[in-house]
Amino acid sequence: MKTLTTALLSVITWAVTLTNANAQAGVKVSGSITNEAGKPADYATVSLLRQKDSTVVKGGLSDADGNYIFPNIKAGSYMIRVTNVGYQKALSAVFTVGGADVKVAAIKMVPASKALSGVTITGTRPLIERKIDRTVLNVENSVLAAGNSAMDILERAPGVTIDKDDNISLKGKQGVTVMINDKLTYLSAAQLATLLRSTDGNTITSVEIITNPSAKYDAAGNSGIINIKLKKNKQSGTNGNISATAAKGAYYRDNTSLSLNHKEGALNFFGNFSRGDNKRTHLLDIDRTVIGTTSNTYFSQSGNMINTNHYNNYRVGADWDMSSKNTLGVVVSGYYNPERDSTYNHTLIGTQPGVFSTYQNTFSGVPQVYRNFALNLNDKWQIDTAGQQLSVDLDYSKFKNSSNAQYDTYIYNANGTSASTPIMLRNQSPSVIDIKTAKADYTKPLTKTLKLEAGVKFSDVKTDNDLAAQRNTASGYVNDATLTNHFIYQEKIDAGYVNFSKSFKNTSIQAGLRAEYTQSMGDLVTTNNVVNRSYLDLFPSLFVNQTIDKNNEIGFNYSRRIDRPGYDNLNPFIFYLDQYTYSQGNPFLKPQYTNSFELNYTFKHTVNVSLGYSRTTDVITQVLLTDTARKATFQTNQNLRVQNAYNFNVNTPYTVTKWWTGNLNFTAFYLGFKSGSEATGTTLSNGVLNAGKVAYQVKATQTFAITKTFKAEVMGDYQSPLIYGYFLVHPQYAIDGGLSKSFADKKLNVKLSVSDIFNMRTNNVTSIAQGSTIDIHQKNDSRVARLTLTYNFGNSKIKARQHETGADAERNRVKTGN
Template sequence: MTRLLLLISLIFVSLFPSYLYAQKIELAEIKGTIINKENQPISNVSLVLQTINKKVVRFALSDSTGHFSLDSLPYQKYLIEISMVGYQTYHSDTILFESKTNLNIQLEDSVSNLGEVKVATKKKLFEMLPDKMVMNVENNILAAGNSVYDIIRKAPMVSLDKEQNLLLKAQTPLIYVDDRPTYMSGTQLTEYLKSLPSESIATIEFITNPSSKYDAAGSAGIINIRLKKNKLYGFNGIVNARIGTGRYIKSGGGLNLNYRNGWLNTYMTWNTSYSQSYNALTYNSKIMNNEIASYQDRENYWHPTSTYNNFKGGADFNLNKKDVLSLVVMGYIENTKQITTNTSILCDAKKDPYQYIETKLTGKNKVHNITYNVNYKTNLDSLGSSIVIDADYAKYLQKDSDNNINNFTDPNGVIIRDPYIFKNNRPANIDIKSGKIDYTKYWASKYKLESGLKYSSVNTDNNLVVDSIRNNAWEMDYGRSNHFVYKEDIAAFYSTVSQSYGDLSLQLGLRGEWTRSNANSITIDKVVKRNYFNLFPTLFTTYKINDKNDLNFSYSRRINRPSYESLNPFVRYIDPYTSFVGNPFLKPSFSNSFELRHGFKQFLYTTLSYSHSANIITNTILQDSTTGKVVNSSDNASSRDYLYLNIYASIPIAKWWNSETSLNINYNRSKSSIPDYSYNTHGFGTDINTDHTFSLPKNIKIQTSFRYSFPSVDGLARMKTSYGWDLGVQKQILDKKGTIKIAATNIFAQAAYRAHYIGSGLDINWINRWEARRINVSFVYKFGNQKVKAANSRRTSSSEEQNRVNM
């Protein structure tokens, strides 16, 4: 049956473009070239086609040779408007298109000479596009001194789970950097995002319903982090330094160097940081055994000291007018020393303590990653048709070790049993190989075909060795040691077709992914194999009701595979009564997502979305009522339905005051049939975000942000209220080449996850607090050639060009 569906789908995707082409009627077509006063072509110029009453009909961008093309246009009168930084805006006379019209348009410089071009355009903090929400981090005052992780968690639709993992619309998203997946998850991903400074980021894209061109992984969609790219010619650079303080000091700095000429662009970025932080966990549980209650109260304090180094270097070679070869090497190095102290108090039914457990953990963690990428693109015609070949190799190395000492006393401090002392060594290696080819073809009838193939292979090797002190000597603890090897291969194909019908545009897509995995717990001789194939259709439509109202609808089916970390059946202890363990039997979950968005005058957007997820992966808390031991793990629950309403408005209150406000209302129904962790719960949740920017004289800006989340329900967890207020000030100095920013985050209170887990035999209050109340100071200075040179300007990085043709 699966093969039959695949065959039918492939035939449909192959024949649908031909059908559209056969059905087209003879319409007008216009082509042209945009040049400067030296008769040199200008690339990436925005062209807007309008009716004589200023209604927008079509958008276009000039290619690397300055050419543009507009077709499938009814015979009528049109106007053309062209805008480009460094040039005067061009307004055409009324044009009556013939069947084929050719134009040569020359743009005039906006200044008498091409010296330093001063751009006064103000970017909104958030921009709502048909297929995504874009968060403009560059030049945002509140981003100063913060990490990428800190910035993402402030965005609408984003929340945290009890272990500080990022959630998008209450589900785990896939994290990309410059259109490439990071292949990380859990603690490793969180720490990596905390190591990225906001000064290295241009934008963050929130893609809740990705097209078939993207991997099908991630039920919540994709968060795509776009690094800054320098488009200036000659040699130039940016240097930044930052320092912050909360409970502990943080500091860092970075350097961005770039050299560009007509055929070569080389660049290098490096960021380093030093950080001390903390995580304070309060974990109080009530245990019922034969109607007799007992209590366990825990206070866990994690204090890491870390140094991070992130680097990226590469070169883009414009081999000729059609071909671009790009080489990139990037990676990061993390070194962390940590001290964790934990106090567990065991109490009887009267809440009188009878045992204290004092735990101290000291550990070291080193993570090294390096990724190599080769990208080749050839342009097939002036319409934007292209072939892109991309290959990646990434390697992660981790050395993680810690020593644990557990002391047991009664309420009077008398030792009641021998200390339990053990140490862990957790070396891990991850190898990732990936290659893909993408083909994009435009036709004169204004439809586009995109097809591609991808293959990836992942091999993870984790060898946990636990030693315990027995008879005053270290001995290997075979019962807790574990060697785990996980291999996964994914082969995929996709195809999408796009067509415009006047004010209506349509995109249909289909992606197929075959997955083969092998989870091998070598120590206990347990192997779990999986082999499955799935189809993932997508649908996107955009309708321009009039020049004030736009309507978008999208649908996608997606898969959420277990993280590598969650599949590893190793045991991590907080104390002898509390542990975290992986589950090699986890299965992938699947979701169907629908989204409807209305835009009014490009300042008010309303989004209504619904998703149904089956076999959803959830964090479980399993409690033994007899021994009092608690095991935290992951398992497959039954289903989850999520209804979400977002209202976003960007309102210029005055010339010097702009506001952006987002209201989110959601309804969540979750079901679980997991033994000892079953539930059928539902409830509403609401949160609001509001940002205000004030532009004052003497190049001073003030920005403030406030967010508030009302109580909500997710499974057995009843989340409590959370809120935060940030305030920042920015001033440009040194002839606007330098910018100094001061920002205070979480002025009112600490950031925290606060929840009450109740049901299925559980009664747990969980409060997880981390360091978020801080003051950060940053300084950015630009040096070298800061002049914009328009001649022979073109985009050379593959990610930018792929973004240009997104529908």
């Protein structure tokens, strides 16, 4: 590990040397804060007080290592005051500022429950919290999180929407990167949806929404990053919790989870396991017209899909404090998720609207299994007490997905007699995905107000998809060469970044640059069609924050980002709903690039207003096309020329009374799409596109503290109609509610909640494809009542070290299920 450390230090020595040569230090007051165990007290509120009258001169927060700095302090006598939730207020001794920097002795925080006999001080974070660079949804103690999955929780996050195909959008834009504990998941939209639905909400502490990430993060994700933080523990000893949920939608559901943590001396062990049974319905109606050369064909289709999913997720690990400065860790995680999709489709077919000459019934059964194993080795070396540190991650992930599908279609005349021989198809589609990554991150404070961050990352991904299809004949099932193919995709990315951050009296600036060199090869083995690409990209970022006075703060940020196609979107396999409806990947998809700008304003650290603009080129967009020869409609992805997006967001918490608080989030946005060349605006296979629409989204949350141990929450949201590419998305709205009651000194918690109380949430879209109108009406099993029991045992203050692996971006692009 030290060899790797030495190598990285030599790579970035030039940056340290050049910057130190120009660094200038002023008169500063600095120090550190620890908790009762001697560990850094992060994000405590620190105030510099004038000694003669105790007035606040400056204020701020301690960083992740418990350090704080106040630059440009005038001569005089001062004290430091520190406050933090759950701790007694602490004051330093009086000190004098003259012509030299002052290092204040370390301040130790004392838990409030220990300082006051018989009294325990507790603090509750607001459900929605706005920080400088991100919005945080604190769901750990939320009534609405109990028994819900991570996917359910995301649907309630400010500015987040989830479409009919489980694609996640942020402020109207798709291309969101999802991380778990700061680690990329490398999954496709469908696979990510399965993982999020199998992640118990009781294991989640918060959801962070980062609209414009810095160069330190992978450049993927044109809309930003959503980071799901899982629960952790703090001090020596043993603790854990067990949770069980029973739910009722169209069918009964259940889930249970167990978390355990143990820390003794230099060793810390942690783990969690969750399992659940989730059966739900999905109603789908499609009305469409296929334009022919001499006549049109009209289809009216209705279907019901029943998805039965049983999930098992695990995560275990250990940290070893090899010394006071070096921590070695290992994390093993994975899942085993078998499921079955059973679908019935009834399709009326005719040459005149409302007059049908034939109809067909299609029955399909798709049993599938999703498996994942992931291993992470990590080392964090605290090089010195000034904040210089190096962290290294080595990751390996393997996904094995298997599917065996059977499609039986029976065709009838209008009078109910058989019109032709039934069509019976079956296929097997195993896929294997291997992901290897290595990354190293280095941090060095060059002065008390200037910091350098630098790092490198290497990733190697290989996906292997082999589809075998057979058609039933008089002599039995025989191979169908038109539906059989083998697709292999390989991708290597070499990346490096450097970030500089500088603090002035009322201004902070961060500037960074990330470089990524990508080599990819898509090999359609069946037809010997190979697509090779290699490209080098630079991704700059800039953040400026200005404190006007104690009540007003403004900021500006800019970043350039990339979205590479999901692995399943590149796969040209054909997946059938019936012979007239299917989806197909596109191996010729190119990556899309986005330049994002954002202005934001904060009033009294509570009311937040932002105004943003982004421009995406070669935007990857879902389209519905028509195969006129087969009279079939199929879904695929294509690159449109450009997407222009404008957004305006206001987020404000408020207090009606001491027992009634709330949060209001309003987002207005415009999405404009253009296809074809700059000159013509045409050339896409389904016609000219130059479309856009102003839309808005409102989410409101009310929290009622009925007693100290009994509370209620109500959340409502509404999204207006919007245009996304070729789709007009119709309005969506719902109301959720819940109650929570604690017992046994808050060790036992009972929560009752109902999502979509009035069963109003739908997902309806209209598409114009090659002159044909396609109306899609969808209704998911959205009204679900849940009863959750959670019991916490052991030392409630134990924490396992949270750690970000290096393989999260790649895993975000892998399919894990539906």
